[in-house]
Amino acid sequence: MFQTARANGQNWDANVTGMRFSAAFALCICSLTIWGAAPGAAQELVPTPYNVLAEELDARITFEQVPRRPEPGWQFDAPIRDGRAWLGERFAGQSIVTIHGRQGARFDGVTGQPSAPLGLSAGEPGRNLSVAFHRGLDSNALFALGPDGFNAISGRGEGAVAVLFDDDQxxxxxxxxxxYPDPLGHDTARRGVVELRFYDRSARLLGRYLHHPERGRSTLGLVRAEHRRDIAGVLILNTDPGGIAIDDILYAHPIPLG
Structure with missing residues (x-):
């Protein structure tokens, strides 16, 4: 059962097979960490081509079970359930703060250590998550809602998001x-940074990775050193002008016993 969503002043209830929505995308953007080096990233998180992981991993979050609707799309004030994963604003025990970017842009940041065992928390109404059809990706995508909220174009994509898996990854x-690409080169603004933080089930930080995306579509794949299966959750935050859209999240189903 799809939980009640509120978008553009309308309530929407629908039964959607295999997808439920619930709270907790947790992101941490602090100026001292987002711009600094990522301690342990080189040893603990190994960059791997996305297309290689797409062949290797057997689970994917596509957001296509939500009816397609252009931005602002659908607003979800509770966490999202898809397959064997939950998506929300932050991890339980953490707090949201506002990060001020260039030209007045505002982004979600996260402070505090997650509580153990790792769990999710939702954002305030209008400040959690939204899903909308994205022209550049030609598919539905996730927009984490930032300080300006769902009703402002400056609020969609500037938020924090946390992914909590049922099974260690x-x-x-x-x-x-x-x-979007700017072939005429009119927009010379520097792109921002996407930060990913990886936690184990006991809420211990395994490592962080800083991604500097190009304009338009980009992909990112990361593998734990020695293929250790200890990733319970991932926090995603960004300081990119205009925010980011997220799609096609890859992970693995549990290994069958016997």
Whole structure:
């Protein structure tokens, strides 16, 4: 059962097989960490081509079970359930703060250590998550809602998002879309940074990775050193002008016993 969603002042109830929505995308953007080096990233998180992981991992979050609707799309004030994963704003025990970017842009940041065992928390109404059809990706995509909220174009894509898996993972991949290509070169603004933080089930930080996306579509794949299956959750945050859209999150189903 799809939980009640509110978008553009309308309530929407629908039965959608295999997808439920619930709270907790947790992101941490602090100026000292988002722009600094990512301690342990080189040893603990190994960059791997997304297309390689797409062949290797057997589960994917596509958001296509939501009816297609252009931006602002559908607003979800509770967490999202898809397959064997939950998506929300942050992890339980953490708090949201506002990060001020260039030209007045505002983004979600996260402070505090997650509580153990790792769990999710939803954002305030209008500040959690939304799903909309994205022209650049030609598919539905996730927009984490930032400080300006669902009703403002400056609020869609600037938010924090957390993914909590039922089963420990050894790899993670996703598609990211930033601003549309500018063939005439009129927009010379520097792109921002996407930060991913990986936690185990006891809420211990396994490592962080900083991604500097190009304009338009980009992909990212990361594998744990020695293929250790200990990733319970991932926090995603960004400081990219205009925010980001997220799609095609890759993970693995549990290994069958016997």
């Amino acid at each position: 050894y790899a993670f991949g996703l598609v990211i879309h930033t601003a």
